[in-house]
Amino acid sequence: MSPDSTQLFEGSVVADTVQWLERAVIGLNLCPFAKSVHVKKQIHYVVSRAEGAEGLAEDLRQELLALSQMSPEVRDTTLLIAPRCMEDFFDFNDFTAVADDLVGKLDLDGVLQVAFFHPDFQFAGTSIEDVSNCSNRSPYPTLHLIREESIDRAVAAFPEADAIYERNIRLLEDMGMEGWRALDVGRHPPEATGAGDLDAKEASR
Numbered sequence: 001m002s003p004d005s006t007q008l009f010e011g012s013v014v015a016d017t018v019q020w021l022e023r024a025v026i027g028l029n030l031c032p033f034a035k036s037v038h039v040k041k042q043i044h045y046v047v048s049r050a051e052g053a054e055g056l057a058e059d060l061r062q063e064l065l066a067l068s069q070m071s072p073e074v075r076d077t078t079l080l081i082a083p084r085c086m087e088d089f090f091d092f093n094d095f096t097a098v099a100d101d102l103v104g105k106l107d108l109d110g111v112l113q114v115a116f117f118h119p120d121f122q123f124a125g126t127s128i129e130d131v132s133n134c135s136n137r138s139p140y141p142t143l144h145l146i147r148e149e150s151i152d153r154a155v156a157a158f159p160e161a162d163a164i165y166e167r168n169i170r171l172l173e174d175m176g177m178e179g180w181r182a183l184d185v186g187r188h189p190p191e192a193t194g195a196g197d198l199d200a201k202e203a204s205r
Contacts, residue, residue: 010047012190013083016139017045020185027183030135030168033154042076051084053095060099060114060143064106067145078145086141089120099143113151115144119186131172134180135165139187 001009021043026035037043046063050056060080067078086092099114117138122128155161172180 008190009083012188012192013047013081013140014045016185016187017079017081017142020139023183024134024180024185028168028171030171032158032164033150037076037150040076042072042074044075044078046078046080048080048082049084050082053085053091053098056082056085056095057098057102060145061102061106063145064103064108064112064114067147068106068108068111072147072150076147076150080143080145082141082143086118089118089122092116092118092141110148113146113148115146117142117144129177131175131177131180132169134172134177135168139185 021034021038025031026038044063044067046059048056048059050059063078063080067075086095093116096114096116099116103109103112103114117136118141119137119139120128121136121138122133123130123136126133158164
């Protein structure tokens with residue numbers, strides 16, 4: 001890719017991810033904690049250029065360190081998006097162990113944790129067509145870097161966290177897969193996203 005086409009592609013990746021966040025995660029209130037950091041512009045979006053697990057692990061290492069050293073008022077959370085690798089969900093699922101191990105090696109246990117989203121996310125014991133899987137489906141393989149202190153505040157505000165999961169499953173089942181697809185929160189060609197208007201710093205790696 002030329003520098004211009006790379007920037008356009010990565011801008012499109014961020015635009016798709018923001019649309020998913022706004023229409024699904026916030027729009028359906030799948031995560032009651034997401035709206036505040038989105039409105040305050042405290043979410044950092046990074047597009048990884050890694051083409052395999054080793055490169056993605058290095059990008060994750062850099063972003064974990066960067067987030068741990070950043071003021072939460074400036075950057076509360078990071079979405080590391082991997083559009084060039086981890087297309088296979090089972091490869092991505094294997095990578096979750098690498099990510100969790102990396103948090104420990106960086107002495108960030110109790111400080112940060114990583115949550116995982118994928119276009120073909122599938123909970124154990126479900127079928128691939130089960131709409132409940134959509135609660136963790138994103139346009140691209142995505143690693144969500146979260147501060148433990150933010151989780152603690154969220155749990156204090158919503159002490160019945162299990163009820164959120166149960167509510168999400170009921171909502172998605174009522175919508176059905178057709179309703180989920182109607183949200184249009186998948187991938188789009190760069191020319192369809194207005195990606196050229198995005199700050200290149202938000203699609204950076």
